[in-house]
Amino acid sequence: MPQEYGLFIDGKWETPKDAKRFSTRNPATGEELGSFVSGSAKDAERAVTAATKAFRAWREMPAPKRGQLLLRAAEVYKRRKDDLGATVTQEMGKVLPEGKGDVQEAIEFIEYMSAEGRRLLGETVPSELRNKYCMTVLQPKGVVAAITPWNFPTAIPNWKIAAALICGNTVVFKPASNTSLCGVKVVRAYEEAGLPPGVLNLVTGPGGVVGDALISDPRVKAVSFTGGTDTGRHVYSKGAEHLKYVHLELGGKNPQIVLNDANLELALDGVLFGAFGSSGQRCTATSRLILQEGVYEKFLGMLLERLKSFKVGNPMDREVDMGPVASADQERKILGYIDAGTKEGAKLRAGGKKLTGGAYDRGFFIAPTVFEAKHGMRITKEEIFGPVLSVIKVKDFEEAVQVANDVDYGLSSSIYTKDVNLSFQAMERLEAGITYINAPTIGAEVQLPFGGIKQTGNGGREAGTSAIEEFTEIKTVFVDFSNRLQKAQIEG
Numbered sequence: 079m080p081q082e083y084g085l086f087i088d089g090k091w092e093t094p095k096d097a098k099r100f101s102t103r104n105p106a107t108g109e110e111l112g113s114f115v116s117g118s119a120k121d122a123e124r125a126v127t128a129a130t131k132a133f134r135a136w137r138e139m140p141a142p143k144r145g146q147l148l149l150r151a152a153e154v155y156k157r158r159k160d161d162l163g164a165t166v167t168q169e170m171g172k173v174l175p176e177g178k179g180d181v182q183e184a185i186e187f188i189e190y191m192s193a194e195g196r197r198l199l200g201e202t203v204p205s206e207l208r209n210k211y212c213m214t215v216l217q218p219k220g221v222v223a224a225i226t227p228w229n230f231p232t233a234i235p236n237w238k239i240a241a242a243l244i245c246g247n248t249v250v251f252k253p254a255s256n257t258s259l260c261g262v263k264v265v266r267a268y269e270e271a272g273l274p275p276g277v278l279n280l281v282t283g284p285g286g287v288v289g290d291a292l293i294s295d296p297r298v299k300a301v302s303f304t305g306g307t308d309t310g311r312h313v314y315s316k317g318a319e320h321l322k323y324v325h326l327e328l329g330g331k332n333p334q335i336v337l338n339d340a341n342l343e344l345a346l347d348g349v350l351f352g353a354f355g356s357s358g359q360r361c362t363a364t365s366r367l368i369l370q371e372g373v374y375e376k377f378l379g380m381l382l383e384r385l386k387s388f389k390v391g392n393p394m395d396r397e398v399d400m401g402p403v404a405s406a407d408q409e410r411k412i413l414g415y416i417d418a419g420t421k422e423g424a425k426l427r428a429g430g431k432k433l434t435g436g437a438y439d440r441g442f443f444i445a446p447t448v449f450e451a452k453h454g455m456r457i458t459k460e461e462i463f464g465p466v467l468s469v470i471k472v473k474d475f476e477e478a479v480q481v482a483n484d485v486d487y488g489l490s491s492s493i494y495t496k497d498v499n500l501s502f503q504a505m506e507r508l509e510a511g512i513t514y515i516n517a518p519t520i521g522a523e524v525q526l527p528f529g530g531i532k533q534t535g536n537g538g539r540e541a542g543t544s545a546i547e548e549f550t551e552i553k554t555v556f557v558d559f560s561n562r563l564q565k566a567q568i569e570g
């Protein structure tokens with residue numbers, strides 16, 4: 079029997095009467111990892127009640143003190159990094175160094191946010207009148223819903239939770255169902271750190287039930303969602319019915335451009351990590367390799383050569399370069415795209431199939447796949463979220479930028495060149511929230527804003543200082559100490 083876990087509401091772990099349950103499974107082995115409550119709309123409502131009740135005392139706690147509590151949670155994560163990293167790997171399939179990297183990203187973000195507790199900067203600006211101060215202060219929004227994906231099951235929840243908490247919000251957290259054990263462990267660190275009851279609540283269960291209940295609850299003032307574009311559209315429109323602040327981080331179709339003058343070895347390491355890290359299941363994953371014609375054959379040859387020794391297997395095994403994809407659904411969708419690519423006439427150069435035989439039969443393994451594709455095919459335009467790379471030939475820098483930009487998404491982008499002018503032109507012209515020069519499309523750091531343009535989001539950024547904007551309201555304050563009525567715009 080797998081271990082049973084409850085919901086975390088108002089500081090207590092609990093299993094509602096007659097609760098339905100679901101399990102998560104290791105995508106490499108099929109092993110059952112835990113049993114979780116399939117939360118109901120009522121459970122979500124109770125969690126919001128707890129968060130609402132806890133809000134006043136939490137917002138009144140001085141922000142530096144909130145920061146100290148956050149730091150304690152970071153300490154717990156540090157102590158548990160190996161265990162938690164292994165849980166990430168076992169529950170969603172990225173290789174162990176990346177599983178631990180996920181936790182490390184959570185730790186770094188919490189540390190960064192805890193120091194924000196000593197800033198939360200407002201402005202003071204001159205008044206047009208005498209004896210009057212004009213300033214802004216940042217205030218929390220209230221109860222925040224954090225709805226998070228399975229691909230970064232400890233980092234992304236913390237991008238939302240730690241940022242919301244430092245600003246004085248309380249949180250109801252709904253993790254992706256297939257990484258519920260990670261969700262439980264994310265919350266336990268805050269519990270151990272001594273967070274007051276109700277400040278952070280966890281409701282596991284289906285998005286269509288728990289997520290929708292949170293978005294529709296008028297007491298929830300902000301929703302921060304990371305996930306697929308279709309779900310994002312649903313979250314946004316449902317939030318709009320309630321005129322609710324909604325932050326979205328959605329898909330990507332990220333290009334790596336390699337120009338004729340590039341350091342090819344470096345670009346090769348970059349594309350292997352960018353395309354096949356986390357089995358291509360990062361929003362920032364490289365899914366298009368745009369090669370200038372002068373290096374096309376050579377670079378493609380180098381890539382195919384390296385893939386011959388690329389090992390796919392159990393992600394807990396040190397020798398393995400790439401683990402499984404996260405679930406049966408993922409596998410089906412990715413294989414569907416491989417099929418579509420073949421049908422559209424893209425030339426399959428590596429992989430292109432489910433791996434079978436021996437231990438592979440217990441999990442969802444797909445061989446790292448490379449297509450020579452023509453820009454415009456579905457595999458070059460739609461987000462696949464798997465280990466599938468489309469290689470596209472272009473004449474020159476101009477065409478590279480045009481192809482790179484001709485997609486609906488705009489999260490990350492990368493260019494390899496030694497030409498300073500072209501790298502700055504790329505920085506200016508690539509339509510993406512993030513541009514890397516001589517580095518892969520993945521690997522953003524937490525102290526900088528993260529997010530994208532076009533259908534990648536709705537204009538906001540998370541992490542970095544933008545995280546504070548995401549979770550605060552600006553209060554504008556005028557203090558008149560003249561002891562008489564002063565009329566702005568009327569007297570001079």
Ligand code: UN1
Pocket residue numbers: 183229230304359360361362363519520521522523
């Ligand atoms: C994501 O895939 O949604 O930049 C987040 C990166 C990681 C975060 C990715 N630091 O690849």
